Amino acid sequence: xxxxxxxxxxxxxxxxxxxxxxxxxxxxxxxxxxxxxxxxxxxxxxxxxxxxxxxxxxxxxxxxxxxxxxxxxxxxxxxxxxxxxxxxxxxxxxxxxxxxxxxxxxxxxxxxxxxxxxxxxxxxxxxxxxxxxxxxxxxxxxxxxxxxxxxxxxxxxxxx
Amino acid sequence: xxxxxxxxxxxxxxxxxxxxxxxxxxxxxxxxxxxxxxxxxxxxxxxxxxxxxxxxxxxxxxxxxxxxxxxxxxxxxxxxxxxxxxxxxxxxxxxxxxxxxxxxxxxxxxxxxxxxxxxxxxxxxxxxxxxxxxxxxxxxxxxxxxxxxxxxxxxxxxxxxxxxxxxxxxxxxxxxxxxxxxxxxxxxxxxxxxxxxxxxxxxxxxxxxxxxxxxxxxxxxxxxxxxxxxxxxxxxxxxxxxxxxxxxxxxxxxxxxxxxxxxxxxxxxxxxxxxxxxxxxxxxxxxxxxxxxxxxxxxxxxxxxxxxxxxxxxxxxxxxxxxxxxxxxxxxxxxxxxxxxxxxxxxxxxxxxxxxxxxxxxxxxxxxxxxxxxxxxxxxxxxxxxxxxxxxxxxxxxxxxxxxxxxxxxxxxxxxxxxxxxxxxxxxxxxxxxxxxxxxxxxxxxxxxxxxxxxxxxxxxxxxxxxxxxxxxxxxxxxxxxxxxxxxxxxxxxxxxxxxxxxxxxxxxxxxxxxxxxxxxxxxxxxxxxxxxxxxxxxxxxxxxxxxxxxxxxxxxxxxxxxxxxxxxxxxxxxxxxxxxxxxxxxxxxxxxxxxxxxxxxxxxxxxxxxxxxxxxxxxxxxxxxxxxxxxxxxxxxxxxxxxxxxxxxxxxxxxxxxxxxxxxxx
Numbered sequence: 010x011x012x013x014x015x016x017x018x019x020x021x022x023x024x025x026x027x028x029x030x031x032x033x034x035x036x037x038x039x040x041x042x043x044x045x046x047x048x049x050x051x052x053x054x055x056x057x058x059x060x061x062x063x064x065x066x067x068x069x070x071x072x073x074x075x076x077x078x079x080x081x082x083x084x085x086x087x088x089x090x091x092x093x094x095x096x097x098x099x100x101x102x103x104x105x106x107x108x109x110x111x112x113x114x115x116x117x118x119x120x121x122x123x124x125x126x127x128x129x130x131x132x133x134x135x136x137x138x139x140x141x142x143x144x145x146x147x148x149x150x151x152x153x154x155x156x157x158x159x160x161x162x163x164x165x166x167x168x169x
Numbered sequence: 170x171x172x173x174x175x176x177x178x179x180x181x182x183x184x185x186x187x188x189x190x191x192x193x194x195x196x197x198x199x200x201x202x203x204x205x206x207x208x209x210x211x212x213x214x215x216x217x218x219x220x221x222x223x224x225x226x227x228x229x230x231x232x233x234x235x236x237x238x239x240x241x242x243x244x245x246x247x248x249x250x251x252x253x254x255x256x257x258x259x260x261x262x263x264x265x266x267x268x269x270x271x272x273x274x275x276x277x278x279x280x281x282x283x284x285x286x287x288x289x290x291x292x293x294x295x296x297x298x299x300x301x302x303x304x305x306x307x308x309x310x311x312x313x314x315x316x317x318x319x320x321x322x323x324x325x326x327x328x329x330x331x332x333x334x335x336x337x338x339x340x341x342x343x344x345x346x347x348x349x350x351x352x353x354x355x356x357x358x359x360x361x362x363x364x365x366x367x368x369x370x371x372x373x374x375x376x377x378x379x380x381x382x383x384x385x386x387x388x389x390x391x392x393x394x395x396x397x398x399x400x401x402x403x404x405x406x407x408x409x410x411x412x413x414x415x416x417x418x419x420x421x422x423x424x425x426x427x428x429x430x431x432x433x434x435x436x437x438x439x440x441x442x443x444x445x446x447x448x449x450x451x452x453x454x455x456x457x458x459x460x461x462x463x464x465x466x467x468x469x470x471x472x473x474x475x476x477x478x479x480x481x482x483x484x485x486x487x488x489x490x491x492x493x494x495x496x497x498x499x500x501x502x503x504x505x506x507x508x509x510x511x512x513x514x515x516x517x518x519x520x521x522x523x524x525x526x527x528x529x530x531x532x533x534x535x536x537x538x539x540x541x542x543x544x545x546x547x548x549x550x551x552x553x554x555x556x557x558x559x560x561x562x563x564x565x566x567x568x569x570x571x572x573x574x575x576x577x578x579x580x581x582x583x584x585x586x587x588x589x590x591x592x593x594x595x596x597x598x599x600x601x602x603x604x605x606x607x608x609x610x611x612x613x614x615x616x617x618x619x620x621x622x623x624x625x626x627x628x629x630x631x632x633x634x635x636x637x638x639x640x641x642x643x644x645x646x647x648x649x650x651x652x653x654x655x656x657x658x659x660x661x662x663x664x665x666x667x668x669x670x671x672x673x674x675x676x677x678x679x680x681x682x683x684x685x686x687x688x689x690x691x692x693x694x695x696x697x698x699x700x701x702x703x704x705x706x707x708x709x710x711x712x713x714x715x716x717x718x719x720x721x722x723x724x725x726x727x728x729x730x731x732x733x734x735x736x737x738x739x740x741x742x743x744x745x746x747x748x749x750x751x752x753x754x755x756x757x758x759x760x761x762x763x764x765x766x767x768x769x770x771x772x773x774x775x776x777x778x779x780x781x782x783x784x785x786x787x788x789x790x791x792x793x794x795x796x797x798x799x800x801x802x803x804x805x806x807x808x809x810x811x812x813x814x815x816x817x818x819x820x821x822x823x824x825x826x827x828x829x830x831x832x833x834x835x836x
Contacts, residue, residue: 017289019833026251027716028696034249037278045289048296048832049279051250052820053760057804065826069833082691085717086803087780096808121696121716122704128283 018138020047020073021066022131025055027085028121029077035124043128044135047075055079055116056089060100063114067104067146073113073138075130080118090118112137113144181306184215184240185298186231188222188247190277197281199291203246206295210302210835215239222247228260235264242266242308244301246274246294267310269759269819274301292836300831304824311818313756314797318404319507321346322746325396325689328356329732330724330739331512332378337743339387343750346504347382348410349392353460354379356514360443360538362545364732365592366622372459372547379461392462397501399692402801403719404507404755414497416467421492424463429453431487433480439471441549444542448549453484453493458547467493508719508746511703512739513689515725518572518579518678526568526676527641531654532557534641534674537589544596554601554673561601562672566656567594568638569609573679581700583679584729587613590677591622594631597675606632606669608658616731634669636661641674680729693720702728713742718755721745760802760819762795768814769793775806775815 024030030051036043052058055078063074076097078090097116104114115134119126185207189195200218208216215234219227222245234240243266245257250273258268276294284290322338324331327349335347347354358364359379361371382388391412398409417428429451437449443456452472455465467475467484474480474495485493520528520536527534533556535543546552556562567590573583587609594605612633614623627633638658645651646668653670660667682701683689690697695715696704703726706714713721721742724735749755762783771791776784783799784806786792793815795806804817813822 021829021832031251031696031716034251034275034278037249037282040282042283042285045280045284045286045293048293048300049275050300050825050828050832052804052825053817054803054805057808057817057820059808059822059825061822062825062829065829066833069830071829071833083696085694086801086805089780089803089805092778092805092809122698 016139016143018046018072018135018143019070020075020134020138021071022047022049022075022077023052023055023058023062024049024077025079025085025090026051026053028079028083029055029117029119029127031121032077032119032123033127035121036127039124041124041128043131046135046138047131054084054086054089055093056084056086058093058096060096060103063100063104067109067113067144072141072144073115073134075134076116077119077127077130078116080120083120108147109144110141112141179241181212181242182214182240183210183212183242183244183302183305184231184234185210185213185217185244185246185302186222186227187216187218187276187298188227188245189218189220190247190281191220194247194277194281197284197287197290198276198294199287202291203276203294203298206836207244207246207298207302210299212242212306213302223253223256228256228263231257231260232264235261235266241270242305243271244274244298244305245271246276246298246301248277249273249275249279252278269311270305270308272301272305272308274298296832296836299835300828303827303831307821307824307827309818311759313759315754315756316404316798317754318750318752319406319505320344320750321504321506322508322510322750323348323396323406323408323504323506324510324512326356326512326514326724326726327351327354327382327390327392328512328514328724328735329358329375329378330514330735331356331510332375332382333736333739334510334512334723334743334746335388336378336381336385337740338746339385341747343387343747345388346410346506347388347390348394348396349390350395351456352393352415352464352466353456353462354382354390354392355459355461357517357538358732359457359459360445361541362548363592363596365588366616366618368592368595376459376461379459383461390462391502393466394502396692399509399694401505402757403717404749406506406509406719408504408506408509410502410504412500412502414499415464416469416493416495416497417465418492418494418497419462419464421490422464423490424455424460424465426455426465427487427489428465428484428493429455431483433473433483439468444549445536445539447539447542465492507750508721509693510721510723510739510742510746511689511693511695511726512723512742513683513686513726515680515729516683518583518681520571520676520678522578523571525640526571526638527654527674528676531641531643531674533562533654533672534676536676536678537586537593538678540593540597540675544593544600552600554597556672560672562597562603564604564606564653564669564671565597565601565673565675566606566608566641566654566669566671567675567677568641568656569607569677570637571676571678572681574610579679579681579700581729582613584613585731586677586679588616588619588622588731590675591626593675594626595629598629598631603672604632606634606656606671608634608636608638608656610635610637616733634658634660634662634667645670680725683726686726693717695720698728702726713738713745719749758802758819760804760817761797761800762802762804762807762815762817763797764793764795765814765816766790766792768812770812770814772811774809774811778806778809780805
């Protein structure tokens with residue numbers, strides 16, 4: 010691919026408010042610089058991660074999606090991160106069948122004190138996705154996708 | 170859903186305010202380019218920059234634009250929402266808007282502080298601003314709910330920090346529950362002989378406070394007890410406390426020691442925890458003479474009755490008040506409190522983890538806490554510093570930084586060891602007239618009167634050798650080394666390896682997080698650092714708060730700390746708890762879930778997912794309904810709802826979809 014060298018991946022991250030978002034703040038306070046390719050959407054808990062958010066991110070043009078939550082047992086809401094883990098596991102399979110490489114979607118447990126882990130994971134993820142190149146989703150058959158949307162219960166507002 | 174759905178505040182007029190934060194943001198982000206970019210985003214009517222948006226003039230810019238009718242939604246691109254979201258919500262409300270018609274773009278912690286390239290940083294800042302603008306157009310006016318606060322306070326841990334916090338709160342008229350897992354309060358401070366740098370007798374300054382705790386009408390003291398369950402939220406915690414059976418009826422026992430004298434074991438055989446194993450106790454015991462409460466306790470692990478059920482129970486016969494009760498069982502107390510202070514303290518580093526220092530191998534190698542007991546007049550030797558053979562040592566080596574400032578054990582400085590080593594050097598020198606050698610890496614004596622104490626020691630003929638000790642052994646190579654412990658160390662000030670023969674070695678062991686710190690922090694829903702210390706909300710500005718509202722920290726559970734700092738922090742935690750309680754109510758973030766009944770199919774998927782049982786099912790309407798008072802706003806149910814009937818205030822699907830669009834599709 011010609012644009013591979015200059016390719017700057019765009020990665021959307023969903024970070025939980027209590028652990029991973031705080032850890033990202035800590036990385037900032039400690040001036041741990043890392044790749045600028047990850048853009049964070051804050052959610053209160055990784056349990057809030059609707060699989061449609063991930064699909065929407067890819068559809069809107071993200072080359073990768075990163076999800077960050079509290080370590081198992083540490084969830085601020087007791088067990089939301091376990092729910093996230095289950096959904097992510099299923100979603101990975103689904104993405105594969107869409108032709109989206111597994112490495113483009115990553116779940117990490119990052120505690121509030123682990124600013125260094127935010128730095129490491131974001132750098133790793135950026136490099137992984139950079140190597141994979143831009144995500145080219147095939148233009149979907151409009152009628153078919155409309156059906157899927159209806160079944161999945163996506164409201165049109167979210168899809169523009 | 171029609172786009173008008175979320176726009177109940179008329180056509181969105183978004184004001185975007187980009188903060189320079191001095192050079193914190195402006196040094197790495199082309200602020201003017203971000204403003205220019207923002208001005209062209211949909212619905213944006215005002216785009217401005219300012220040096221410090223959080224300053225009063227900065228906030229006034231927002232309020233004025235709202236008053237002037239230029240703006241009805243606000244985006245501030247500055248620091249983390251965890252830092253200043255409350256500030257700008259207030260500014261939005263000050264202008265007459267609803268506080269929640271606001272969104273923050275974090276272009277400092279997530280952009281300028283972590284990005285090298287100014288161009289890329291500017292792009293990222295633009296993307297985050299676009300996301301915030303996209304999202305804020307769908308914001309709806311919300312109100313915070315006020316919930317009354319329970320006035321009582323739970324304090325976990327009865328060391329000096331817990332004691333001080335308890336007394337401060339109790340004196341102000343608050344009811345306090347003080348829970349301690351050991352049979353007595355006092356913590357580590359009760360074990361110390363003297364305190365640096367003033368050399369006050371530790372027990373003399375501590376025990377009056379312990380007695381005050383016992384006597385205070387506002388303090389309920391539960392020793393030999395542990396918190397077993399915590400639920401609820403700030404202002405309204407429900408706590409279960411497990412009171413372990415001490416097999417003595419606390420109200421009847423007067424601490425007369427008759428039962429202990431009467432124990433079938435005529436000789437004490439069990440290692441005494443209070444004297445760190447340097448003396449023995451019986452299975453029925455009182456930890457130390459000033460124990461509070463002064464009530465005996467039976468250790469079922471070693472008591473013959475519990476092990477064989479064939480003891481004469483002479484302790485019970487000896488007790489005139491019939492306080493011994495072998496049938497006592499565990500008791501669970503349920504309490505409701507508004508605030509919780511954790512003061513669970515620290516654990517001493519186990520010196521045996523560094524085998525080259527010979528702890529556990531040579532009987533005359535001691536940990537610092539053992540020496541504290543040895544120099545204490547109430548200790549196992551009556552205050553005499555003696556070697557294993559009963560003789561007074563002629564030379565003593567104190568090795569600093571054992572388990573601190575060491576990549577193999579703990580990287581951090583334990584903060585207290587230099588000072589307590591100086592104190593022990595003084596006490597040992599005073600009691601034995603021995604030559605005392607301090608082996609140190611750096612002397613760290615910041616604190617009131619600390620450096621002066623160091624100076625005093627330098628004049629007391631105590632020796633200081635700068636260098637980390639390599640090894641302690643008994644391999645004599647010269648006649649004067651025979652029968653001695655040899656400390657091998659590089660003296661970095663003269664650039665030579667030295668061998669110092671001594672009779673006794675003291676290891677200045679560092680401080681570590683409690684072994685059960687991880688369980689404790691999970692129970693109270695707080696975070697901890699890599700080393701296991703409880704994490705404060707902000708290292709400078711919220712040092713005793715945690716990320717869980719209503720839970721505060723005091724003392725060494727937050728990090729190594731000496732007594733003055735622990736007490737100061739305990740006072741601070743008590744004040745924070747008081748501020749919370751005296752306000753009388755808490756305002757809860759309105760990020761709760763709600764059901765859009767017209768979409769709810771009554772499938773009940775959500776009900777089982779809620780960890781707080783906040784979702785009910787209306788049998789009549791066949792719809793789910795959320796109890797806003799119980800919902801904590803995690804959004805797990807919202808993500809699971811197959812028909813998108815459940816939504817979360819401040820985090821609706823639509824808002825998040827817009828935010829996703831914003832971060833990806835503009836820049």
